[in-house]
Amino acid sequence: MKRIKRQRFGAIMLVIVTLPCWVIPAMADEFTQEDLTRWSGEYMTVVKQGRKVFTDGKLGTNGVSCGQCHPNASNTHPETYPKFQKQLGEVVAIWEMINWCIRNPLEGKDLAADDPRMTALQAYISHERRGVKLEPGKH
């Protein structure tokens, strides 16, 4: 008698616990076209912020902007990082090279790797280089 009660209790609990799955659709890895559009929009917003940081001359202390030497982010080669940066003497990711530029020609201070401006710069630089095949390590 007790066993049957426990089993029924277990069955009822199973139904109750899994009830959300019966009424709410699976959320983990299903996404819709609207999601894709929205996420892509978030990305492009950051790309546009990156373009602004790239060109406004405010990253350093001398008014020089990245865009002065890198029109359309040319000659930044994000597809080759991480790589051995001969002048730094070690393998680095692109954000470290970006910081080198901020410190030197722009006479400014490093950004943290996860600073929103660093993320935006990398988004812009990569976006201008989209479609170019990945060749990490290439000089």
Added chain:
Amino acid sequence: MTKSLTRRDFIKGASAMTAIATLPISMVELVFADSSLNFTFAHISDSHIQQIKGTKFVRNWDRGLIRAVAETNLLNPKPDFVIYGGDLAQLGSKPELDRGAEIMSALNYKIYYSMGEHDYYEDLGEYWSKLFGKHYYSFDHKGVHFVVLNSILTYDEWTYNRWPTGKQRMLEMAGIDNPNGSPFMVGEKQRDWLRQDLANINKSTPLVVISHSPLQKIWRGWNFWTEDAEEVQALLKPFKKTTVIYGHVHQIQYNQIGNISFHAVMATAWPWPYPATYAQAEQYLPKITVPMNRADPFQERDATGWQFINMANGNIDLHYTLYDNARRIVAFNTITGQPEDMGYQAENKRIPPQSHY
């Protein structure tokens, strides 16, 4: 009075100069049939003197111009004059133009100035004229007719009606990749002037045209472009030996269109990438150009420089002074009828640093 320069003299002079602290020198050497007409001139361009605030200027660009001026002063034999190729200032402000003029005033030679867009768009060249004179003009030197053009004008609507202030207008033209910019041109008024100026010149007189924009259509995206290039080239076509020397692009380029040779000069300030390194659009460089070495950003003056041009026989040899790099010489080859890099023109002579991507 300088004696006429033979090739041997030139080479001796060049090696003597190399001995003087490895001076990089762009020697453009033209070989005139009559050697008494040989002469040399220097060409300094694209200094982009940039004000930070008050009396503070970007040290990097200052150094580039100061170095070019100092080295030009040490040239032996002395050049007959110096051309300034445009973009002396970054935003065309009075402090920037004044500072650029002050650095240039250390030169011991006569200077002929040409206009760049960075000099022009704040006040349409008004202050520049007070310092340097006419926006476009011509002069003759030892049998060669020189024309200096203002080739960075653009459509009237963009120049006069589009922007609320001169400062804004200058900022919009300052970024070569700014989609709000507008293509360069010589324009009808100046082309009319040019037609009249050239009307009385003998067609066998060698012609040298100093221009900031390329007088060709290379890549519109970065304004390596002159909108009325064909019309201007048509005016130059009747002359048997014409050379166009242009600035703006901050890199080695050269080309031959019919009987017109085109040569780009280096900036003293900073190099620009080649248009082919921009992945999102297709663009072209003159086919015969052997690119300069890729710039090493860790060497502040790498891929910047100035040039020394030798005129003889109506065509030029242009020697690029490239700090920390092997000197490059682009000379007119009378057999092929076009400019040629003296070291690297053949495909099998190219070196890895010349591949840009």
